[in-house]
Amino acid sequence: MDLSSIEIFLAVAADRSVTKAAKAVGRVPSNVTTRIQQLEDYLGVLLFSRDGKKMTLTREGETFLTYADRLAALALEARQAVRPMRPSGTLRVGTMESTAASRLPAALSRFNQMWPDVSLQLSLGASRDLARDVLREALDCALIARPPGTMLDEDAGFEAELMELEAEPVFVEDLVLVLPPGHPSIRSAADLRVGSLAALEPGCTYRRIAESWARKSSALHTTELGSYHAILASVATGNAAGVMPKSVLDLMHWPVASPTHPLAKVETILIYRKSDRSGAFDVFHEVLEASKGSRLMAS
Amino acid sequence: MDLSSIEIFLAVAADRSVTKAAKAVGRVPSNVTTRIQQLEDYLGVLLFSRDGKKMTLTREGETFLTYADRLAALALEARQAVRPMRPSGTLRVGTMESTAASRLPAALSRFNQMWPDVSLQLSLGASRDLARDVLREALDCALIARPPGTMLDEDAGFEAELMELEAEPVFVEDLVLVLPPGHPSIRSAADLRVGSLAALEPGCTYRRIAESWARKSSALHTTELGSYHAILASVATGNAAGVMPKSVLDLMHWPVASPTHPLAKVETILIYRKSDRSGAFDVFHEVLEASKGSRLMAS
DNA sequence: AGGAAAAGATCTCAATTTTGGAATAAAATG
DNA sequence: CATTTTATTCCAAAATTGAGATCTTTTCCT
Secondary structure (H helix, E strand, O other): OEHHHHHHHHHHHHHOOHHHHHHHHOOOHHHHHHHHHHHHHHHOOOOEEEEOOEEEEOHHHHHHHHHHHHHHHHHHHHHHHOOOOOOOEEEEEEEOHHHHHHOHHHHHHHHHHHOOOEEEEEEEOOHHHHHHHHHOOOOOEEEEEOOOHHHHHHHHHHHHHHHOOEEEEEEEEEEEEEOOOOOOOOOOHHHOOOOEEEEOOOOOHHHHHHHHHHHOOOOOEEEEOOOHHHHHHHHHOOOEEEEEEHHHHHHOOOOOOOOEEEEEEEEEEEEEOOOOOOHHHHHHHHHHHHOOOOOOOOO | OEHHHHHHHHHHHHHOOHHHHHHHHOOOHHHHHHHHHHHHHHHOOOOEEEEOOEEEEOHHHHHHHHHHHHHHHHHHHHHHHOOOOOOOEEEEEEEOHHHHHHOHHHHHHHHHHHOOOEEEEEEEOOHHHHHHHHHOOOOOEEEEEOOOHHHHHHHHHHHHHHHOOEEEEEEEEEEEEEOOOOOOOOOOHHHOOOOEEEEOOOOOHHHHHHHHHHHOOOOOEEEEOOOHHHHHHHHHOOOEEEEEEHHHHHHOOOOOOOOEEEEEEEEEEEEEOOOOOOHHHHHHHHHHHHOOOOOOOOO
């Protein structure tokens, strides 16, 4: 039993899917399957029940999950505890609105407990702006959306900027379009029966992806809103389709079952300047790494 | 970082020697070295300082030791927690006096906490008798000394009995001769300036090893005593040399620095009947396995 | 001192394990 | 009923591990 098996198990348990977990931990599905099977026969017990293609935790799997969580946390703590230099100072982290809402809280609170001497300065913004700020050394690192291959052509400048920086995949988001309750399901933008897309600021990669998708078959304009709450409110009026990662939607207790339409899978990457990595950055990076597989919140 | 690395680290930390640790965990020294080095560069820190052949924990190593202990304990608990059947009933365990004194207490107390439903019945005795009792099904398993190769010829019957049973190495003991304070160091039994060997009952393998060693160059008789305390008291009189594993000697706060003479390395093995293994036995076996590398006591 | 002897590190090579990719099978979706 | 999604199996390549032999250093014992 080694820690990577635990990490993999955690990811599968969180996503209830081998394929998603594989993406989350940066491996190939067959490998994930193998590791889970190894874990199962090391423990002598079935961790998941596979009825069809659904992976659900067995009773024993649930039990093991609590241990796996503690094991992973303890191992992370051990690694950090032996670090010879105690990092301190300020770390300036840029992040997208969505990441700040869904994936960061758990990691940040753990980081804070572990390294009270590091003061974390969080800046929210659009991917584009964040990347520029990292380059300008106004930020030490940032979590941004990696534009999918098809979009890179449209914005060669952005791509060039990214090439200057180190980049590492951290999360994978399911970008979806949230439709008003009762809206019939759609195949393409042409089926939309709303007046506009509701999204964040122009530099937002998610917005750009949605717009580029919509352009193919319709001529919707975009309503710019300041927050995901505002977007959802706007969707509730029936006049707009909201753009956001599924993880953000899951986070809000959206009262009605809105139909959603998947737009794309978008990687969230951590970018930083290779040249100057402080001790504070190293530990932040490690804590982030450890939260890859885990569930969103303590739940 | 995987659990076997942790187990290996624990063993090296406990013994402060790669070779001893290698024996304890049943591996080859080069392997132990490699694993420690891997651990060190995974953590980015030196765990041991090697001044000469002494392996001493660095400050970081000490820190990591506390985590390693917790990690190993947690992993063991996890493995046991997912066991589908909760074992219960009675488990009859035979053990040598020496093992009961030095190596078992930690394991037994952990076992008790983990499986309060299993009542453990401990029988003390000599290896020979214990083996017979396991065969006769008067015991479920026993911890006995494996007679070294050279002694098997003298006792073909014992060997034959052992062949009927499953056997697995669990500990390695340094069998030593404890000499009275002030006794000059010896090369062979001929240098002994005492009247007798002080040992336990005749069936005791340790005693038989010592006697067979003594026979080669001297004609000492053996004083039979009932306990290791009695043996040490007898050594203190100056008239006898005591026979016991080093771990037992270390355990007693023997006031003076008695010279000791190493007699042999003797494996302690767990024997049981392959045919009937209860659930209770399986978990006992696992707890024992986990305590292989760890230090003797909580200390 | 000098010279074994012992212990740890290191090197090399074989065996095992792990990994990623393609192909396959099974199940859900529409 | 076809299409897509998902887990798994199989296979080859890569990485890790484990064992023996050798080398170096220290310790211990004349």
